[in-house]
Amino acid sequence: MVSAVVDVAYELSTRRREADDIPGALWTTHRGLLAAEESEMLHRQIFLAHHAAGDIDALREAAARLARIDEQLLGGVDMEAETAELLRNLLPRPITRAR
Template identity: 75%
Template sequence: MTFQQYARQGLADATEDGDLALRRALALVRGRPFAGMDPQRYAWAEPTIQEMVSAITDVASELSTRRREAGDTPEALWAARQGMLAVEDSETLYRALFLAHHAAGDIDALREAAARLRRINDSIGGGVEMEPDTAELLRNLLPRPIHTR
């Protein structure tokens, strides 16, 4: 089966079988589609690459959410990270990763992932702001510092 077939099957089935299909789809991801190809030579493929990246993001986010909600945080983390192989700057996948780290009680890993996203955003075209949903999620997940006088 191909990524698309597994993805279609998994997204249409919210049972364990659907989760398995989504996992099989993500297991096929090895990196960004067309990575290593000359971007000038394959400029025609950019719309297709974006469709592929979007599909990978959708599958990874869905599987991460399902597994986190089922209490399987290692699989939730795997799904988010696997999607990031194709798109390292996806804030959708970072939100899934943040939620999985939080569910696992790993605040240090959550802080590290947030710092990594900030570095990525800072490196994009002179720096971009985090999406409002991402910033709000981090405000809600990260503990507030205690101020004493």
């Protein structure tokens, strides 16, 4: 049952985001996380929605929340490779100045 809830939340969130309904995408994804807080598939949807909205602060907060879940709930496991790669692509790189 939990995987069905996650799958439906993922699909609906994708559809809402593709329709430029970011609040709807986030609402749907957060409902799915009630069933499976540790679902990185759903967390990736949240990252994509915040990125689409241009809300980098919320994206960083969502990434930190997943890191806390991985640490507390799952006993310190690492993020899935797909999740880590997505965050590397979505988060802006710090600007370094040449000297």
